[in-house]
Amino acid sequence: MFDDLRxxxxxxxxxxxxxxxxxxxxxxxxxxxxxxxxxxGDRLTLFLKMDGDQIVDASFQGSGxxxxxxxxxxxxxxxxxxxxxxxxxxxxQFHEMTTGKEENIDLExxxxxxxxxxxxxxxxxxxxxxxxxxxxDAALKNEESSISTE
Amino acid sequence: MTTFPIEKxxxxxxxxNEKIRNxxxxxxxxxxxxxxxxxxxxSISNFYKHEYANVHRGVHxxxxxxxxxxxxxxEKLKTFINASSTKEIIFVKGTTEAIxxxxxxxxxxxxxxxxxxxxxxxxxHSNIVPWQMLCKDTGAILKVAPINLxxxxxxxxxxxxxxxxxxxxxxxxxxxxxxxxxxxxKIIAAAKAKNIPVLLDGAQAIPHMxxxxxxxxxxxYAFSGHKMYAPTGIGVLYGKQALLEAMPPYQGxxxxxxxxxxxxxxxxxxxxxxxxxxPSIADVVGLGTAIDYLTEIGMDNIxxxxxxLLDYATKKAKQIEGxxxxxxxxxxxxxxSFVLDKVHPHDIGTMLDSLGIAIRAGHHCAMPVMDFFxxxxxxxxxxxxxxxxxxxxxxxxxxxxxxEVFG
Ligand SMILES: Cc1ncc(COP(=O)(O)O)c(C=O)c1O
Numbered sequence: 001m002f003d004d005l006r007x008x009x010x011x012x013x014x015x016x017x018x019x020x021x022x023x024x025x026x027x028x029x030x031x032x033x034x035x036x037x038x039x040x041g042d043r044l045t046l047f048l049k050m051d052g053d054q055i056v057d058a059s060f061q062g063s064g065x066x067x068x069x070x071x072x073x074x075x076x077x078x079x080x081x082x083x084x085x086x087x088x089x090x091x092x093q094f095h096e097m098t099t100g101k102e103e104n105i106d107l108e109x110x111x112x113x114x115x116x117x118x119x120x121x122x123x124x125x126x127x128x129x130x131x132x133x134x135x136x137d138a139a140l141k142n143e144e145s146s147i148s149t150e
Numbered sequence: 151m152t153t154f155p156i157e158k159x160x161x162x163x164x165x166x167n168e169k170i171r172n173x174x175x176x177x178x179x180x181x182x183x184x185x186x187x188x189x190x191x192x193s194i195s196n197f198y199k200h201e202y203a204n205v206h207r208g209v210h211x212x213x214x215x216x217x218x219x220x221x222x223x224x225e226k227l228k229t230f231i232n233a234s235s236t237k238e239i240i241f242v243k244g245t246t247e248a249i250x251x252x253x254x255x256x257x258x259x260x261x262x263x264x265x266x267x268x269x270x271x272x273x274x275h276s277n278i279v280p281w282q283m284l285c286k287d288t289g290a291i292l293k294v295a296p297i298n299l300x301x302x303x304x305x306x307x308x309x310x311x312x313x314x315x316x317x318x319x320x321x322x323x324x325x326x327x328x329x330x331x332x333x334x335x336k337i338i339a340a341a342k343a344k345n346i347p348v349l350l351d352g353a354q355a356i357p358h359m360x361x362x363x364x365x366x367x368x369x370x371y372a373f374s375g376h377k378m379y380a381p382t383g384i385g386v387l388y389g390k391q392a393l394l395e396a397m398p399p400y401q402g403x404x405x406x407x408x409x410x411x412x413x414x415x416x417x418x419x420x421x422x423x424x425x426x427x428x429p430s431i432a433d434v435v436g437l438g439t440a441i442d443y444l445t446e447i448g449m450d451n452i453x454x455x456x457x458x459l460l461d462y463a464t465k466k467a468k469q470i471e472g473x474x475x476x477x478x479x480x481x482x483x484x485x486x487s488f489v490l491d492k493v494h495p496h497d498i499g500t501m502l503d504s505l506g507i508a509i510r511a512g513h514h515c516a517m518p519v520m521d522f523f524x525x526x527x528x529x530x531x532x533x534x535x536x537x538x539x540x541x542x543x544x545x546x547x548x549x550x551x552x553x554e555v556f557g
Contacts, residue, residue: 001551004171004504009497014556040496041513041526063526065494066556125500 007118008125009066016070021077022059029059035135035147037127042068046076046135053084065128071116072132078112084140091133098126154455159447160536162187173506176541181326181354181485181532182510183376186440190380193439194432205431206405206422220431223438224421227386230441231371232362237391237420241429244385245353246276248372249320251387251424252349253280255397256370257318263289265317270308270332271297271522272325275515277351281320290317297522301328301477309340316341319348323355323371327516327528328477329460329485331355338367347393353377357534358456358483360449363388375433380440384433387424394420401426452535456484459533459542466546472553476528484533487514490549493556495529501552502529507545 002009026032026047035044044062048055058076063069079087090109097105098119107114119129138147160166165185168175177185197219203212205220224236233239242248257280261267267281271294278292285292293316295308303321312319319341324331334350341348347369352361357378363371370393374385389397399406399417403426409416417423444452463486467473472491490498499511510530513520520527531545 001548002501002504002555005501008500009555017556039512041517041520042496043526063494065496067497069494122500125496128496 008122010115010118012074012112012115013066013070016073017066020060020069020073022073023061024059025061026057026059031139031142033135033139033147035062035131035138037064037068037131039127040065042128042131044068044072044131044135046072046132046139048136048139055079055082055084055087060132064131067116067119067125067128068131071129072135074113074116075132075136079136087136087140091137094133095130098129154451154535155447156455156536156538160538162189162443163536164188164191166536170506170508171504176505176507176537176544178531178533178537178541178545179508179510180357180534180537181377181514181530183382184357184379184534185536186379186381186436187443189443190436190439194381194436197432197435202432204428216431219435219438220429223434223441226438226441230361230445231356231386231388232364233388234364235391238388238394240387240389240394240421240424241434242385242387242424243383243430244374244376245274245351245372246374248370248385248387249276249349249351250280251400252320252370252372252389253284255400255424256347256393257281257284258288259396259398261288261290261317264315265290266293266313266315267291268293268295268308268311268316268319268321270295270303270321272301272303272328272330272332272516272519273320273322274326274351274353275517276353277320277322278518291315294518297330300479301325301330301519302479302481303330303332303337305333305336308337312340312344312346314344316344316346319346320351321348322351322353323361324352324358324483325477325516325519326354326485326532327514327519327530328479328487329482329532330477330479331359331481331483333481334366334368342367354483354485357444357452359453369393375437375440378437378440379443380437381430381433383430384437391420394424399423399426403427405429447535455535456533459537459539460484460486462539463531463533463542463545466542467549470546470549470553473549476523476525485530486532487528487530489525489528490553493552495527497556498529498549498552501555502545502548505544505548507541507548509545 029047030050031048042064047059049057119125201215203216205217227239228236349370350368352373356373371388376382406426476487495511
């Protein structure tokens, strides 16, 4: 019945939505930032544990749609062990994948995150996928304790 | 009651023939804005083709024609809501501007530090923020009457909040987030007992029921054209003449003046005092046509038909496991707001869109209502007179299917 949506809602997304990874409060986090999408009310808190400029642990709390939950869940998995610079580079790639030109996407660099490429066709849902990454960006830049997609 | 001419009505709305993602459009986002019948679309187009000019300015034939059409629409609105004079019909951009107008003119002159403005916990942001801004400027206090878990105003609490300091009561006639129809007669009677003026936000009520401002005895009534089958960019502030006379103008400019020198300006009479600048002329004409259209069908017929639709949708929704209806007031308009245990409203919106069904997912410009029900957002199906039981069947079937997919 929902065949048209296969590209958007891939099985991996359902899986992460049902069983989000790293879904916990991190008591000894070095960075903690809240991300908020006022359009839909999605809210998440991202926790990072740093060792120098390396992300050694990432976790999150909050409630959102399947796309935003899967996106943040996947992100916390993939950024573990990355340096700030590597994580920022991934953010750029992710941004390109969801909003940029198709030919600029580096599928190899993006890896598992490619399951979220389907949002390209759903402009109303792009912010659901990018909320996690904007929150990470703010956490790495250590700028604010809360950000909003608007 | 004669049977409702649903087939004929559907045929009046060209957009209902559209395909969305290869499926026939099922438009259930009418509380956000509703679709336009061909007569309205044509009347705007014909007006531009044959009668368009600026109003109240020229002696030339077209200007006179355009002015006649524009003022003719005002006359229709007066009859439609049973105002006592066309002086009480102020054309504005919409409900939002109407409320801001009252806040900035009536509010600034009558509301002072320590005074209170009373609203309810189910207001749209446009009946919250203008008052907060006024409170910030004046030092007045915004009081909020609570609602219960059915989404109904707790009337006793509302009454208790009316005090000697209350200078204005401003409440929504029908809630866009919950569908609740407020007991406005009781509200107005309670306020009148203490000589407090009442503003009703009629944005949602006006397309769904007949409204008689004199029978209601409200002081202000605000509504938007685009939610009542008319164009965007046009709406009405009704105000009792005596109140409007005493209020200072809202904006300054052309049309709202009688005489201007550099030393002094004499303001124009009602309603022009509040209509500075060239108005949205063709949209007013379109609104006039929409009123004719609605009048021909009959507001009571529309209300009856939509009540049946809501009843049907509510019964079906209640059979779906894991669905929770947000807003179950006894007196309710054709809005079904709901959440699902396992599926976020945003996902519901995208899934249903793939079936050609347009619903709204979000906070509906009523974040305090979402907070009260402890949900980040809801999915909302809002009905209009052109919707059918078959469409509701497709909606409910879609919801059941998507629950399965997410399960
Ligand atoms: C209850 C209510 N009040 C006010 C408004 C604001 O109307 P507009 O955006 O047309 O000014 C709306 C529209 O969503 C509404 O539903």
